[in-house]
Amino acid sequence: MTIQDINKTYSRIIEWLDRKELKNAFDGLQGLIAGSGHYDFQDKLNELQETYKYMLRYRMDGIQDPMQEQIYRQIQASTYELADMVKQKALAVDSPLYFYSRRRSLKQSCAVSYTYLYQQLSSEPDIQAAHADISAKQQLEAASLTLFNKIWISGPLTTEEVCELQAILQDTEMPESVGCQVVSALLLSLEEYFDKEKMTLLFDAASSQKQEISVRALIAILLVLYKYRKRTSLYPFISDRMHALAEALPSFSQTIQTIILRFILSRETEKISKKLWNEILPGMMKLSPTLGEKINLKDLNPEQLGDEMNPEWQDSIFADKELSRMMTEFSELQMEGADVLHSTFVHLKNYPFFREIGNWFLPFDAGHSVLTSGFKGNQNELHLFEQVTQTSFMCNSDQYSFFLSMLQLPESARTAMMGQFDGQAAEMLRQNQEELQEKHSKVEQIAGRYIQDLYRFHKLFPSHLDFDDIFTYTLDFHHLAEVKPFISDAVSLTAIAEYYLRKNYFQDALNIFEELIQQDNENDILYQKAGYCRQMNGDLEGALKDYLHADLLNPNSKWIIRRIAVCYKTLKQPDKALEYYHRYEVLNPDNLSVQISIGHCHLELKNYNEALKYYYKVDYLDTTSHKAWRPIAWCSFLTGKYDQARKYYKKILEAQPNTQDFLNAGHTEWVLQNNKAALAYYKQAVEKEGGDWFKFYKQFEQDIADLKNAGIEEEEIPLMLDQLRYML
Template identity: 40%
Template sequence: MITTEITKLQYDIYGLLAERRLKDAFGKLALLVNELQDWVSRDKLNEMETSYRYMIQYMLDGVEDPERKSIYDHLVLSAYVLTDRVSDRLAGQVSPSQYYGWKRYASASRTGISLSSQFDVCDNEINDLSLALLLGEQEQDFSKIQSLKHRIEDTAGNLFMDIWTNYPAAEEDYRSLREALFTDRFPDTFVSLLLSAVLLNLLHRFDEQKLLILLDGYRHSSPEIQMRSLCCALIVMYIYRERLPLLKSLRNRLDALCEEPKFKTDVRNIFLQFIKSQETEKITRKMNEELLPEMMKLGPSLYKKIRQEDLMNDINALEENPEWQEMLDKSGITDKLKELTDLQMEGADVFMSTFSHLKSFPFFQSIQNWFLPFNPDHTALSGVLSGKGGDTFKKMISASALLCNSDKYSFCLSLAQVPESQRDLMMGQFSAENAAVQEMEKEELMKKEISRENISNRYIQDLYRFFKLYIRRTEFTDPFAGHINLLHVSVLNPLLSDSDSLRLIGEYYFRRGYYAEALELFERLSAAYHSDSEIYQKIGFCYQKKGDYANALEAFLKAEIISPDNFWTIRRIATCYRNMKKPEMALSYYHRAEKIQPENLSVQMNIGHCYVEQKDYEEALKYYFKVDYLDPEGGKAWRPIAWCSFLVGKKEQAQRYYEKILDDKPVSLDYFNAGHVEFSLGHIRKAIDYYRRSIELDNGDSAKFLSNFKQDAPDLIASGIAASDMPILLDQLMYGITDSL
């Protein structure tokens, strides 16, 4: 089998096990086992299938077995484990991926090297570096210190790879991991790095013990390790949510963690940050497709608006020039920048588009470097952050809450491309700001609680960059490919199902336009809050956004019962009836809305539309004229007035309005309808000219024009045009178009 065939079978079996279709799962698993040709795996599969047949037989015989569910769950879990083991061994024989490449390399050239021995080596190297750094500045051997740092980084990199590819794990491996991660044996930065290796390992193949190790990380004394461990654990739990209910040890561990005072809040905050991560692609697209092109277009105009002496003498002229601000406002850039600033204040990832182009440095070719907590003394930055102001710069970028660790490395590595003289000048500027930095340190950049949120938010951004930008990213299971919805992880329900959490998460989804997810939560809330009209309003709005007007109407009607005179609800009910092609019902609600807000132009327009849909054009005109009277410069009602006037035979009135429309910003349909009016008035040449312009504005689509003309033929005949004249006019129109070609 090739890799794709193995992977397909593997996920087919996962799907069958999730649906608890054990017989079919055993059948597909047999295909993998037969391909492996391993008698131990074959015996294990035969044993599971035999046990399952006996269970079925006992049930058929009416035998009461209180352990039946427990045994069944164990069989399903065993099938998952065997699928993982067999598919992994098969893929190891043929896969060219980095994962299996490292396993083959380690097997061939690093035999006998265990995780425990690797941890011992790294421990000794860290101790050697600590001793070297204890010497006075004059006595320190810089080259030796750099060499020790290189060795530690190389050993950490090898450990990262070994932990990532540690499958299946032995009991000694679990013990070594627990000791290394949670006994304060190693620095927090080292432990933080290795947690990411455990995450990648679990995304490759599930391991119950390693998931428990991640959850144990939440009890660590360091907030950095707590939040990273929890982020990793929640991602793994979402990816493997179908098998988690089978793990009794996991449920027990979660029950114990629920006793921790901050656990529930941290889970909820991380969940909200997962939702934010879904915004990253939208923000990147907005930056690349909207904001940056607009600013590029604005550049030449902006330069002309600023006096040369201002540019040379006062750089702040850019901020103070009112004409510049006016240009920004008119172009829409101001609004876009404000939107991005607001998103940034909420913790959204607004720097992905900026730093995605700075991930091509050799530093990022090593997989472990994507997950490193920022360390300004990393050897990859040697010499970059030295010079005047370098120490201050290190403090400022290390303390920055705006950039994730990966982007901090990108930024510093990009400084290496700057000429040394300019880099020193920039560092000097940071040195001048040293007093401000010290003040920031005194005030503590962030409160402790915000710091926990910041740790998890920046780590999620690091993960997002790896799965989206790493050169071999296609070899990994990308947890951000879909939406990480922790509400679909049943074992987490006790943490997220209280009304406060449901409301908070639901509102979060709602504000960001994830209406299907918001709907699910508001529906759950409505079961407990029968008299909350706002919940029913939002349920209706979510259904309306999905195009399900029947269910939207049902929800809005419930909201109306609770708050009968709510203008917004009444309008939404009317809108639903219109979309359901029930104009008479819509009209009754629009009239109710009219009583509440008599001069609301939108309501007046919609009343007119309802009369048009009932073919009562005279009545419709009354409301359209009212809109035109209340807003004579807006032109909102010109088109319906013109068309209705034509339909009721007021051709000159229709002609006047179409002239106003064509003098404004006409579209293809405007010329099309104006042509009808001129045709009915006997102005054949003018009609043909308008029809020709209509076709031109519609990209020369004559077929579409003829189809629309055919649909309007009854209205044209009703206006007094002879049916026999229409084909003649159309032929003349087509002759003219052909001749112009």
């Protein structure tokens, strides 16, 4: 059986188990065992099948057994676990994947017990010596990496091993970094296969008094719950431990919410990187005071269904300002905690330090031997660079990259750099650090940095393709059954939904707004936001339905009234659009955009004289943009006021004419029997299209009916067009 066959068979088994098709799963497992030759699992498979057959027989005979549901769950869970074990053993010898190759190469170095490593890491004389002796420090760091690797490549943990690891996690004297590494190793191992004992250890870590360990463990728990969401319900202890954590940690729900928001923000990383390289940096290179183009896209139809949010929502969601300068926008992203530095450090992960997988998750320590040995005891230099990293939003991984890159500079260059940091610069660094602490809570900072560390690993680790990239998934943790009880309240869900909304993840936001509407169907704001999400997803009919519901609940919202009007107009129902535009007109009679939109509705309804009234009003009140000239000219043509149409087209052509302007001016001259002028305008229209006759004719063809209504004989049309061709 090839490696590809093993993986395909395993995937099918998991799919069958997810659908609770146990007979198919058993058959698939039988094939996997036979194909891989690992018959030592046969007895376990036979036992599971026999138990399942007995359960089915009792069920079919109508025998009531209060333990039946529990037995069914245990069979399913055990089958999942058996499939994992068979796959692991089948791939152990030959798989080139990084996990299996490292498991083979590290087998000897990780043969020591957890108790032995615990003793190494907790030896007080060794810890004290490490501060003074670089070799002692290196020995402790090596022990920590061995612990990480041993957990990562381990199989299902025994009861004894669980107790040994619990002792490490519960030791309050143990360096915090050790507990953090235990958590990351457990997470990485659980990404390979599910082990309920390792999951139990994550819950133990989440109960730690050390916040860094606790928050990291909660992040790991959420990721594991998401990855195995089809099977976690088979383990009742998970729900029990979640509730126990909620009782033990006063801010449990708030921390979960913070983590969820941070994962939503991580989705922005690639967009931010592209924006940085494609817009911000090039923009800085060519920025000039003359920047500013005049765009007139709304002249013909200013009431397109825009994407502006209701200003009234700003009380409940973050203000998304129109930033006047690109650097200000970048600064805002930084202050929000967005991962703005990912692209900066992409090429700074090739140092030997990052060859050890455990170092990608290591909490930053300026006293790490790889740094202190490089700075050769220059504590002032080390302290300064540490200040820089602490105030620059760098995650742990990037802080190591920064220090390692500084070590590549000649000592003279580093000294010169230090000389530029006077007392004022140091004060600025201190103020930046205080601002960061005020803006983001400790939990936000820990979660943000650890999620960025995880992001770096899954995107930049040399063998990252051998790992399941968690950041390619939706990661909608709020839908997980084990998480829902703690964030299903309206306040938590609203915060998550509005963060999705702000970041333009409209479907994710809509899913939550729909859930909130089920809880409170008298809240017009929820219907507004649901409608807005549908609109931005292109579902105008669904958006209109929500907007109409919001209007019933709050008939005085100008934003909603106008949205409904524009929806009807976009859906080609100008008569209904007019009803709502007139309602808006009562509330805001001087809005010229609405006035011209009313005119457009009358135009579509062929109420040309009524349309002209509104266009005249706009033209009278708006003495600068002249956006009403084109509709006045065309309506004048349609109503037989050809001299007036000619007057307006003359003004339009003196400004910035487009193809349609030349075309309509030509129509006007033709109807006024000025054929030569008509031909000249038609020729300019073709030239405006780059000489493309077919583009010109496509537009001309749409106006033939109007030309006939204006008195142009049908047989004259091909003659005019042929004459035009001869002129081109």
